[in-house]
Amino acid sequence: MIHQFKLNGYNIVLDVFSGAVHVVDDVAYDIIAMYKNSNKNKITKEILEKYPNLKKWDIDECLSDIKELEDKGKLFSEDVYSDLAFDFKKKNTYIKALCLHIAHTCNLNCEYCFASQGKYHGERALMSLEVGKRAIDFLIENSGKRHNLEVDFFGGEPLMNFDVVKGIVEYARSIEKEHNKNFRFTLTTNGVLLDDDVIDFANKECHNVVLSLDGRKEVHDRLRKTSNGKGSYDTIVPKFKHFVERRGNKGYYVRGTFTHNNTDFTNDIFHMADLGFTELSMEPVVCSPDDSYALTYDDLPIIYEQYEILAKEMLKREKEGKPITFYHYMIDLTGGPCIYKRISGCGSGSEYFAVTPWGDLYPCHQFVGDENYLMGDIWKGVTNTVKQNEFKLCNAYARPECKECWAKLYCSGGCAANAYHATGSISGVYEYGCKLFKKRIECAIMMQASKSLN
Amino acid sequence: MKRIMTIETRDLEKSAVNGGCGECQTSCQSACKTSCGVANQQCEKCLNEE
Numbered sequence A: 001m002i003h004q005f006k007l008n009g010y011n012i013v014l015d016v017f018s019g020a021v022h023v024v025d026d027v028a029y030d031i032i033a034m035y036k037n038s039n040k041n042k043i044t045k046e047i048l049e050k051y052p053n054l055k056k057w058d059i060d061e062c063l064s065d066i067k068e069l070e071d072k073g074k075l076f077s078e079d080v081y082s083d084l085a086f087d088f089k090k091k092n093t094y095i096k097a098l099c100l101h102i103a104h105t106c107n108l109n110c111e112y113c114f115a116s117q118g119k120y121h122g123e124r125a126l127m128s129l130e131v132g133k134r135a136i137d138f139l140i141e142n143s144g145k146r147h148n149l150e151v152d153f154f155g156g157e158p159l160m161n162f163d164v165v166k167g168i169v170e171y172a173r174s175i176e177k178e179h180n181k182n183f184r185f186t187l188t189t190n191g192v193l194l195d196d197d198v199i200d201f202a203n204k205e206c207h208n209v210v211l212s213l214d215g216r217k218e219v220h221d222r223l224r225k226t227s228n229g230k231g232s233y234d235t236i237v238p239k240f241k242h243f244v245e246r247r248g249n250k251g252y253y254v255r256g257t258f259t260h261n262n263t264d265f266t267n268d269i270f271h272m273a274d275l276g277f278t279e280l281s282m283e284p285v286v287c288s289p290d291d292s293y294a295l296t297y298d299d300l301p302i303i304y305e306q307y308e309i310l311a312k313e314m315l316k317r318e319k320e321g322k323p324i325t326f327y328h329y330m331i332d333l334t335g336g337p338c339i340y341k342r343i344s345g346c347g348s349g350s351e352y353f354a355v356t357p358w359g360d361l362y363p364c365h366q367f368v369g370d371e372n373y374l375m376g377d378i379w380k381g382v383t384n385t386v387k388q389n390e391f392k393l394c395n396a397y398a399r400p401e402c403k404e405c406w407a408k409l410y411c412s413g414g415c416a417a418n419a420y421h422a423t424g425s426i427s428g429v430y431e432y433g434c435k436l437f438k439k440r441i442e443c444a445i446m447m448q449a450s451k452s453l454n
Numbered sequence B: 001m002k003r004i005m006t007i008e009t010r011d012l013e014k015s016a017v018n019g020g021c022g023e024c025q026t027s028c029q030s031a032c033k034t035s036c037g038v039a040n041q042q043c044e045k046c047l048n049e050e
Helices: A026-035 A040-050 A056-071 A082-089 A129-141 A158-176 A196-205 A217-223 A233-247 A266-274 A297-319 A339-344 A385-392 A416-423 A431-453 B012-018 B044-049
Strands: A002-007 A010-015 A021-024 A097-104 A148-155 A182-189 A206-212 A251-258 A279-284 A352-355 A360-362 B004-007
Touching: A002 A026, A002 A431, A010 A026, A010 A431, A021 A026, A021 A431, A026 A040, A026 A056, A040 A056, A056 B004, A082 A339, A097 A129, A097 A158, A129 A148, A129 A158, A148 A158, A158 A182, A158 A196, A182 A196, A196 A206, A196 A233, A206 A233, A217 A233, A233 A251, A251 A266, A266 A279, A266 A297, A297 A431, A339 B012, A416 A431, A431 B004
Parallel strands: A097 A148, A097 A352, A148 A182, A182 A206, A206 A251, A251 A279
Antiparallel strands: A002 A010, A010 A021, A021 B004, A352 A360
16 A cells, blocks of 8 residues: 655655655656556556656656565555454553553643543542552553553642652652663643752653643633633743753653644744744644534644644754754654554553552543543452453554555554544544644655655 | 655564564653554664664
8 A cells, every 4th residue: 555645845655564655756656646557558658648758768667666666565565464453452461651640630720621620520639659659569560571661640730749759759769670670750740830849850750741831822821721710821931941941851842732723833833942942742632522622624724734834844943953843743764663563552451551549540541530441440450351452452453444544554543532532432533633643644754755855 | 766766764564573572652651642643652672773
């Protein structure tokens, strides 16, 4: 299977199953498009009609090059992975990542919060240190040979329970060596409670920090408000700047959400860059279609254009020596994920779980609060093995809709939670998300092509 | 090739042989939390070989 697209002056041909990327001229682009459905005479005739200055031998040469790539398995390669996908159910599953819901409460009242202002449709709650420590033990016990274990401090707002965060890290560090493990911690915060203590801690212990900022002040303050209705931009931006200045070369993301209210979201990304942040992420809002800020199908052409603007601007900034990183455009064509990862996806419900403040396990943070998806707890382990098997098989080959999709080895079939919320089934397809995802991958591949050629 | 330039990429079929160690980052642990993208995850083995 191949996927062809034109973007920013480049003609790109992606060979889906080998992962090969070819940048071609107009003639080769047209010939490749016809190659599998026409015979040589028909291709030659049609190409000569379209490009009258071309010689027949030129077309022959191009056809021969295409044949060579096909023979090498770099073009029109066959799908040899589908059997691999169904072996996953038999595979032992080791757990390697936990999202710890340190606090089901928040000091902001963001209108679009999927966690319902941090409470996940339940009561306010804080994780105790005992639960946190047990979660670390549970992760080690179930991690098999996995060396790198990830723990994300999430909420609500985890800094509302910062002492427990520190206690959990101290405990994990005290036992990681004896178990031959390496913990990588991430802190996701809205920034309200950031101070030098938190910064010192995060810079020492956290592999990554995710700082929530939606961009321009008016955009951010419209939905990210304090409990008394005041915008939070002025409180958090100086703190984030201070944090990032002191972060050195350690990982961080300034992460925003865009909605129907700011479909011109590249202005928010560039605003973040103007503030001095370079590691950026901007996610489309996930909400009910009935919400006033929900993205609409009419927004799609605007969003596509925005993604193209972003890709072109990023190439320009890189040339000027002022590069920015956009999470969804990070694509490493040589050192990226292997085929197992590309098929199996995010690992929710099999190697990745969310832990509630009271120690219940859910397939991921987006399922927390939905009792249908209670998977077990950190004392008894995963007891809902029926659901666990469903998640194991929820991969790039699970959905008939993905069969002919060129992007399936980039998204692994998509986010199970988004599918569930959009269709009622984790094996459904969140079609709107697919459209945005595919556009982002085209932009990301185009950027790599551009960098390779220049 | 005059009209086709192939960019260097990881051969996915070969990665079926040497891949699958599972040490790479869980995608949702980085920055998205609301979508599933695996293509931007770094392969831990490739990283260590660099």
